Amino acid sequence: MISGDGEGGSVEMETETTAAASAAVSATATAAATATATAAATTTAPDALLTVEHLSIRFGGLLAVDDLSFSALPGEITAIIGPNGAGKTTVFNCLTGFYSPDVGRLLMRHSDGAEVYLERLESDQIARRGRLARTFQNVRLFPRMTVLENLLVAQHAELMRGSLYTVGGLFSLPSYRRAQQAAVEKACRYLNLVGLLSRADEEAGALAHGAQRRLEIARALCSDPVLLCLDEPAAGLNPSESKTLRHFLRRICEEEGLAILLIEHDMGVVMGISDHIVVLDYGRKISEGTPEEVAGDPRVIAAYLGEEDADDGSTSSTAATA
Amino acid sequence: MAYFLQQLINGVTLGSVYGLIAIGYTMVYGIIGMINFAHGEIYMIGAFVAVIAFTLFAGFSFFAALLLVLVFAMLVSGFYGWTVERLAYRPLRHSFRLAPLISAIGMSIFLQNFVQLAQGARNKPIPPKVQGGFTLLNDGGFAVQISYLQIGIIVLTIMLMVGLNGVIHTTSLGRRQRACEQDKVMASLLGVDVDRTVSVTFVTGAVLAALAGVMVTLYYGVVDFFIGFHAGIKAFTAAVLGGIGSVHGAMLGGLLIGLIEAFWAGYFLTEWKDVAAFSILVMVLIFRPSGIFGHPEVEKI
Numbered sequence: 001m002i003s004g005d006g007e008g009g010s011v012e013m014e015t016e017t018t019a020a021a022s023a024a025v026s027a028t029a030t031a032a033a034t035a036t037a038t039a040a041a042t043t044t045a046p047d048a049l050l051t052v053e054h055l056s057i058r059f060g061g062l063l064a065v066d067d068l069s070f071s072a073l074p075g076e077i078t079a080i081i082g083p084n085g086a087g088k089t090t091v092f093n094c095l096t097g098f099y100s101p102d103v104g105r106l107l108m109r110h111s112d113g114a115e116v117y118l119e120r121l122e123s124d125q126i127a128r129r130g131r132l133a134r135t136f137q138n139v140r141l142f143p144r145m146t147v148l149e150n151l152l153v154a155q156h157a158e159l160m161r162g163s164l165y166t167v168g169g170l171f172s173l174p175s176y177r178r179a180q181q182a183a184v185e186k187a188c189r190y191l192n193l194v195g196l197l198s199r200a201d202e203e204a205g206a207l208a209h210g211a212q213r214r215l216e217i218a219r220a221l222c223s224d225p226v227l228l229c230l231d232e233p234a235a236g237l238n239p240s241e242s243k244t245l246r247h248f249l250r251r252i253c254e255e256e257g258l259a260i261l262l263i264e265h266d267m268g269v270v271m272g273i274s275d276h277i278v279v280l281d282y283g284r285k286i287s288e289g290t291p292e293e294v295a296g297d298p299r300v301i302a303a304y305l306g307e308e309d310a311d312d313g314s315t316s317s318t319a320a321t322a
Numbered sequence: 323m324a325y326f327l328q329q330l331i332n333g334v335t336l337g338s339v340y341g342l343i344a345i346g347y348t349m350v351y352g353i354i355g356m357i358n359f360a361h362g363e364i365y366m367i368g369a370f371v372a373v374i375a376f377t378l379f380a381g382f383s384f385f386a387a388l389l390l391v392l393v394f395a396m397l398v399s400g401f402y403g404w405t406v407e408r409l410a411y412r413p414l415r416h417s418f419r420l421a422p423l424i425s426a427i428g429m430s431i432f433l434q435n436f437v438q439l440a441q442g443a444r445n446k447p448i449p450p451k452v453q454g455g456f457t458l459l460n461d462g463g464f465a466v467q468i469s470y471l472q473i474g475i476i477v478l479t480i481m482l483m484v485g486l487n488g489v490i491h492t493t494s495l496g497r498r499q500r501a502c503e504q505d506k507v508m509a510s511l512l513g514v515d516v517d518r519t520v521s522v523t524f525v526t527g528a529v530l531a532a533l534a535g536v537m538v539t540l541y542y543g544v545v546d547f548f549i550g551f552h553a554g555i556k557a558f559t560a561a562v563l564g565g566i567g568s569v570h571g572a573m574l575g576g577l578l579i580g581l582i583e584a585f586w587a588g589y590f591l592t593e594w595k596d597v598a599a600f601s602i603l604v605m606v607l608i609f610r611p612s613g614i615f616g617h618p619e620v621e622k623i
Contacts, residue, residue, distance in 0.1 A: 096511055127513035134511055142504040145497070152494070153501040154512045159494035176493075223512050 048109065049074045049259045050095075050132075050227055055104035057094060064090045065101075066283040072227065072276075074111070077253055077260045079270045081294075082280035083303060088263045089137065090283075092229050095261075096134050097123040108132065110226065128157060133220035134229040137263075139212045143205025147196060147215055150204050151187035154222035159183055190218040194248065210241045214248075221252065227259045228252075234266040242266060246273050271295065279303065324461035329588040330581070335472045335541070337580020338479035342534040343557035344564065344572035345486065346527025352503045352567040353523045354415070359426040360406050362554015363433035364399050364528045368535025369545040370437060371395040373446045376539070384451060395532040402433075403528025407521055430551075438547040447544045475537045482530065483573055490569060499523055503567070552596075556583075559603040565616025574614060578602075 048071035055068040065087045072078040080088045093099045095106060095118055106118040108130045116130045126132055133154075142150050152159065159179050191197040194214035199207065204215060213233060220228055233249070234242045250273050253260050264270045270277065270291070277294040279287040281303040287294050294300055343365050350358040375394045379387040410425040455469030490496035501509040502519045510516045538553070539545055560579040564571025579599055586598040606613060 098507075123507075123510040124513050124515050127511055136508075140505055140508045142501050142508070144504060145500060149497055149500075153497050153509065153514065156494050156498050156501075157513055159497075219512070 047074075048072060050261070051105070051107045051109065052091070052095075053105040053107070055091065055094060055101050055106065057090060057099055057101045057104075064283050065094070065280075068104075068280070068283070068285050070278045070285065070288060072259045072261050074226070074259045075253060075257050076275040077249065077262055077273050078276045078278065079262045079264060079274040080278050080280060081264065081267075081270055082286075085282075086280040087283040088280055089231060091280075092134060092231055092261075092263065094119070095126075095132065095229060097121060097126045108227065127223055127225075131224060131226045132229065133223045133225035133227075135213075135216045135220055135231060135233060137231045137235060139209070139216050141204040141212055141216060141219070143203070145204055146201050147191065147204050147207070148184070148187055148200040150215060150219050151190065151222045152183055154219050155183045155186065155224075187218075187222055190221050193221075193252070194218045209236050210238070213237065213245075217248075221256070225258065227261060229261045229263075231263045232265060233262070234264055234269045242269060245269070249273055324459055324464045324466045325588065327459065327466045328464075329584045331466070331468050331472060332588075333581035333584030334577065335475050335580070336584055337577035338475050339534045339538055339541075339576075340553070340557050340560045340579050341573040341576025342479060342482065342530045342537075343553055344560040344576045345569055346531045347558050347561040348564070348566055348569060348572040349499075349523050349527050351561070352569075353499060353520055354411070354422075356411070356419075356422050357426065357558065357566075358406075358411075358524070358527070359423070359554070360410070360429035360433060361527060361531060362550035362552075362557070363430050363437075364403050364406070364550070365531035365535045365553055365557075366437065366545070366547065366550030367402055367433065368395045368399040368528075368532030369539045369549060370441060370446070370535075370547075371398045371532070372536040372539040373448050373545055376448050376451070388451075392533065392536055395536050396529045399528045399532030399535070400525045403524045403531075404521055406433075407524040411524075412517065412520075430554075434547055434550065441547065443547065445544050445546045448539065450543055451540055471540055475541065478533070478537070482533065486526075486530075486569065495519075495522065556596075556599055559599055559606075561613075563602060563606050563613055565613030568613070568615035571613055571615035 050072040052071065053069050055065055056063070057065045068087075068091065070078070080091060082088055090099065094101045094104075097118065101119055104119070108116040108118060110116070110131070118126055118130050118132070121130060142153065145153070159176075188197060188200070191200055194217065196207075196211060196215055196218065199211070204212065207215060213236070217228075217230070217233065230249075234245055237245060246269055249260060249262075252258060262270070262274065274291055277287075277289065277291055278285055279294055279297070279300050286303055287297040287300045289297070343361065346361045346364070347357060350356065350361070372391050372395050375391040376387060379390050382390065406429055410429045411422050414422040414425055452469070452471045452474070455467050455472070457465045457467050459466040490499065498509070498514050498519050499522070501512070501514060502516055506516050509519075534553075535545075538549070556579055557576065560575035561572045562575070563578060564573065564575025579602065582598055582602060583595045587595040590598075
């Protein structure tokens with residue numbers, strides 16, 4: 001047994017640093033019982049923006065996601081963590097329509113009462129009707145367009161209407177000019193927020209990696225989402241960029257009232273900003289709860305470190321941050 | 323000198339037509355990464371519609387008839403372009419790369435034979451509609467002439483180019499097309515309807531090809547079911563020369579191919595002008611596959 005006779009120390013966390021966070025993961029805590037209870041329960045909060053219920057998808061013999069249920073609340077950051085190959089990105093791919101799940105329901109409940117089942121929609125409708133935006137592990141900008149144009153693409157629906165489906169745009173009618181101006185203003189607001197306003201006319205492909213990541217988030221925001229799915233936004237960022245990102249995500253979450261769904265390996269980011277964490281391993285949810293609860297859950301520790309190493313403190317910090 | 327000038331005028335006229343067709347190749351290649359080998363046939367259908375429509379509207383004044391013919395040819399060819407995309411390409415979008423290529427060639431053969439059966443294999447002439455022109459220069463008995471028709475073709479082509487450039491670079495539709503060209507998955511995640519954008523691109527190419535067809539009908543006064551093949555390959559050469567995927571490249575490539583053909587026919591052997599054009603294709607493919615304006619695929623390791 002791993003957890004039964006562990007040290008009963010309380011889980012204290014300094015959420016700003018990765019070292020502290022991983023230390024928290026490694027602390028064998030007594031919160032096991034409560035964490036087990038949360039993991040087993042299907043959390044379907046009535047005010048949830050996104051409710052995933054019994055999501056399962058199989059690729060040949062591999063059950064990539066197995067009966068996963070969780071929900072994301074507006075104004076909160078929900079992190080999905082787990083070892084490599086746990087099925088995190090597969091969940092995102094189901095949400096954005098790349099995969100259609102074998103079983104399960106992906107329900108978006110908007111503030112106006114509209115209910116949208118994402119699994120029934122095509123990718124482009126998920127963006128428009130589900131109001132869900134996504135970024136990728138490897139940045140996917142339109143590299144041969146300018147920074148500003150990247151953001152205008154995200155607002156094309158308003159612009160198409162404003163331009164009377166292109167005809168007006170060609171002759172630059174007042175309605176198109178107004179729509180264009182509104183779109184540019186909105187783009188500039190988000191560019192300012194991510195600190196790229198001065199580079200609006202540069203080609204997106206020429207930006208540095210960190211700036212490309214920020215631009216990708218700004219572009220996602222321009223499509224007017226209520227749920228923002230970020231796939232490893234801190235990957236490849238240096239510590240100071242990563243810190244800025246944390247503040248930025250917290251800020252847009254609070255100011256725009258967005259829900260953020262986050263896949264991240266950087267435990268400093270995850271523990272620092274998440275309101276709620278879902279832990280996957282081999283496609284199954286093994287734990288769920290606040291950062292403190294999850295960090296203390298012996299099953300999470302086991303999944304990250306391997307069972308036999310669970311009480312070996314020396315390997316824990318490297319493995320948990322990896 | 324006078325002879326040179328005359329060939330230059332002929333070459334630019336011919337080049338305009340090739341350029342218009344080449345744009346259809348290059349835009350479709352840009353957005354779905356595939357050569358639409360049925361594009362030449364769309365142009366041929368445009369030319370046939372022009373013959374039929376000119377005959378139908380024979381009683382109208384020339385400009386009224388021309389306007390009607392242009393609209394008619396654009397509508398019919400646009401419809402063909404849309405249908406070809408729906409039937410032959412969209413079902414194969416996620417299939418292996420060779421599949422749409424084969425179905426494109428199949429579509430091309432089908433359309434050629436369809437027109438041959440429906441319209442007959444014989445040449446279809448129309449009486450000359452526009453005659454006369456300006457004499458620019460009279461040099462020792464050799465008069466350099468530019469006909470009204472040549473002026474019309476060049477002017478219309480320039481207008482279309484400017485308009486298309488405007489659509490691609492300043493409108494939301496153009497941005498959508500460029501976004502789909504660079505990353506279809508991401509574009510759809512931002513709410514862009516990729517299927518519709520691809521359809522619009524096919525129709526745009528078909529409309530430009532139809533206009534080229536109308537102009538050629540007026541210029542040569544005769545069409546047959548096989549012209550699409552010839553013009554198609556020439557325009558394809560032009561698109562490759564300019565850098566496939568680049569609209570400016572297609573225009574410039576068209577112009578160059580037109581000029582090469584005109585000068586070759588003027589100074590060497592008319593019978594061998596196709597050889598000249600196709601040698602260019604071979605040479606470009608060997609020495610500079612990305613063409614004049616193409617950006618070479620750089621693989622990051």
